[in-house]
Amino acid sequence: MKKTLIIVSALAVVLLGWYFLKPHSAAAGEESAKPAAKVETVALADQAIAQTIEVFGVVAAAPSGEQVLSAPYDLIVRKVHVSAGAQVAAGDVLLEVEPSPDAKLAADSAQSLLALTEKARAAAQERYDLKLANRQELLTAEQAAADAKLKADSFTARGLGGDGRITAAAAGVVSKLDLFAGALVPAGTALVTVSEGGQLEARLGVEAADLGTVAAGQAVTLGSSHRGEPEKVATTVRSVGATLDPATGAAEVRAAVPAGAALLLGEHVRAQIELQKKDHALVVPRSAVLPDDDKQVIFTVKDGKAVRHEVKLGLATDELQEVIAEGLHAGDLVVILGNYELEDGMAIQPPEKEEKKDDAKAAAKPAPEAKP
Numbered sequence: 564m565k566k567t568l569i570i571v572s573a574l575a576v577v578l579l580g581w582y583f584l585k586p587h588s589a590a591a592g593e594e595s596a597k598p599a600a601k602v603e604t605v606a607l608a609d610q611a612i613a614q615t616i617e618v619f620g621v622v623a624a625a626p627s628g629e630q631v632l633s634a635p636y637d638l639i640v641r642k643v644h645v646s647a648g649a650q651v652a653a654g655d656v657l658l659e660v661e662p663s664p665d666a667k668l669a670a671d672s673a674q675s676l677l678a679l680t681e682k683a684r685a686a687a688q689e690r691y692d693l694k695l696a697n698r699q700e701l702l703t704a705e706q707a708a709a710d711a712k713l714k715a716d717s718f719t720a721r722g723l724g725g726d727g728r729i730t731a732a733a734a735g736v737v738s739k740l741d742l743f744a745g746a747l748v749p750a751g752t753a754l755v756t757v758s759e760g761g762q763l764e765a766r767l768g769v770e771a772a773d774l775g776t777v778a779a780g781q782a783v784t785l786g787s788s789h790r791g792e793p794e795k796v797a798t799t800v801r802s803v804g805a806t807l808d809p810a811t812g813a814a815e816v817r818a819a820v821p822a823g824a825a826l827l828l829g830e831h832v833r834a835q836i837e838l839q840k841k842d843h844a845l846v847v848p849r850s851a852v853l854p855d856d857d858k859q860v861i862f863t864v865k866d867g868k869a870v871r872h873e874v875k876l877g878l879a880t881d882e883l884q885e886v887i888a889e890g891l892h893a894g895d896l897v898v899i900l901g902n903y904e905l906e907d908g909m910a911i912q913p914p915e916k917e918e919k920k921d922d923a924k925a926a927a928k929p930a931p932e933a934k935p
Contacts, residue, residue, distance in 0.1 A: 571603050586670070599910040602901035604864055607847060609893035613840040619788065620767035622820060622830045624738055628762020630753050632729055635721035636670075637663040640746045645755070647740050648828075651731045657755050658729040658739075663747060670718040678716040680708040735759040736828050758828055763820040764801065767834050768813035777803050782837040783818045787830055789880040796824045800836065839878055844885040851899045852876070852884050861886060862898040862905045869898070871907035 595672035642659040645651060662670065716726070739756035746752065765785055769777055777800060785796040788857065806813040820826055833916035851861050852874070863870045877885030898905065 573933075584857050588788065598714045598906055599867075599912040600869065601912045602862075602864070602869075602898045602905070604896040604898050605848065605851075607845055607863070607893055607897050609843055610846050611840065612846050612878045612880065612883055613837045614842045614880065615695040615837050616769075616773050617769045618682050618769050618773075618816070618834050618836060620765050620816075620832055620834060621876045622763055622826050622828055622832060623766050624761045624828065625757075625764045625819070628735070628759040629738070630732055630735070630737060630757045630759060632657070632757070634660075634748045634750050634752045634754055636718070636723060636750050637666040638748050638750075639663055640742050640748060641727065642744055643740070643742060645740065646921060647737050649737045650735075651757060652734045653731055655731045657731055657737070657757075660727045660729060660748075662723050666723065666750075669716075670723040673711070673715040673718050677708075677711040680704070680711040684708040723893075729754060731757050732755070732786070733759045735762075738828060763824075763826070763828060764828075765798075765818045765820055765832050765834060767818065767832075767836075768811055768818045769803075769816045769836075770813055771807055774803070774814050774837045777816055777836055779803060781842075783905065784835045785818065785820070785832050786834075787826065788814030788833045789831060792825075794825060796821060796826060798843055801843070815893050841878060841885065844877060845887070845891055845893065846883050846885055847897050848899050849879070849882060849884045851897045852886065853902055859886075863891070863912050864896040865933060866899065867911055867913065869905045869907060869909045871905075871912055 564682040608770050618862055638660040640658060640660055642882075644656050644658065651657065684704040684707070687696055688703045691701040716747070735757045737755060738758040739753070742748070742754060765783075767783075779800050779802060781800045783800055785798060798818045801817045801819050805819075807814050821880060826832065833867070847861060853860050853862075855873075858873050861872050861874055863872060872888050872891060874886040874891075877887055879885065
């Protein structure tokens with residue numbers, strides 16, 4: 564009987580132990596079986612970053628590089644040798660013209676008047692020498708002759724009586740020419756505009772919201788909007804407009820186009836204006852930064868666990884973001900994928916080793932067929 568009680572008591576102890584230990588073991592098993600977070604990381608980089616805006620515009624002649632040739636007198640266009648967009652060299656003939664009938668008549672009249680006043684001046688001088696005319700009469704004749712000569716010389720200086728050829732004063736591109744043979748052109752009308760080579764500029768439209776951040780001297784990168792071949796052109800902002808275009812709501816910002824750049828007059832361009840730049844900053848992909856109420860956070864990985872960092876944001880591009888916080892260093896592993904599920908201190912699944920991946924690929928690759 565005593566032996567039976569001892570056996571029953573021992574069984575009871577074993578059963579109680581099993582009963583109390585089983586839940587703990589299950590919980591421990593569940594905890595050990597809980598998977599670690601799987602993430603992707605990149606190294607926190609210390610590099611230069613620049614904040615830019617993208618704008619669009621067109622290549623035009625700089626004001627100092629435009630040579631406008633105007634009609635020196637009323638004329639008729641006899642022949643047009645060039646067209647808009649043509650490359651010309653200094654001395655090339657652009658147009659051939661002749662005076663209009665009225666202009667020719669005025670020039671002939673000026674020459675006739677000059678001849679008459681010269682004779683009158685000579686006669687007055689002869690009478691004055693013979694004491695038949697006073698000093699005032701001589702001066703009046705001399706003044707009339709001088710005025711007539713000035714008028715005749717003016718017609719001559721403007722080309723009346725010349726060969727009628729209008730030539731380019733410098734090499735460049737014909738940017739405007741709307742004339743045709745036989746056209747009657749009044750004096751002072753613009754005949755042709757030549758934009759001198761190497762004196763072009765990009766005229767860019769900047770929205771009013773961004774205008775306050777743009778200033779002369781900022782770096783600009785220009786590229787063609789329609790051609791992929793030309794290399795990017797580096798230049799700087801020359802001037803910033805102070806008025807807005809009523810049609811577009813944008814202000815005009817001008818940037819010089821360097822001589823020899825592969826951009827054409829009238830070509831539409833896409834430009835990046837560098838507003839700010841830092842040569843050294845801690846930079847991460849923008850996907851690494853998460854909003855948390857009114858804060859911004861990133862997660863790094865240290866000793867196999869996630870570490871949460873509250874950061875301040877600095878300069879940004881379309882893909883990169885500068886982050887500022889104590890405790891961050893270049894080379895830290897920053898989570899860029901899977902960070903939405905993380906909490907501070909959560910275990911991180913270690914990345915698979917490359918050799919294991921290679922072994923798996925090799926195992927999955929079919930063996931080559933044996934050659935007979």
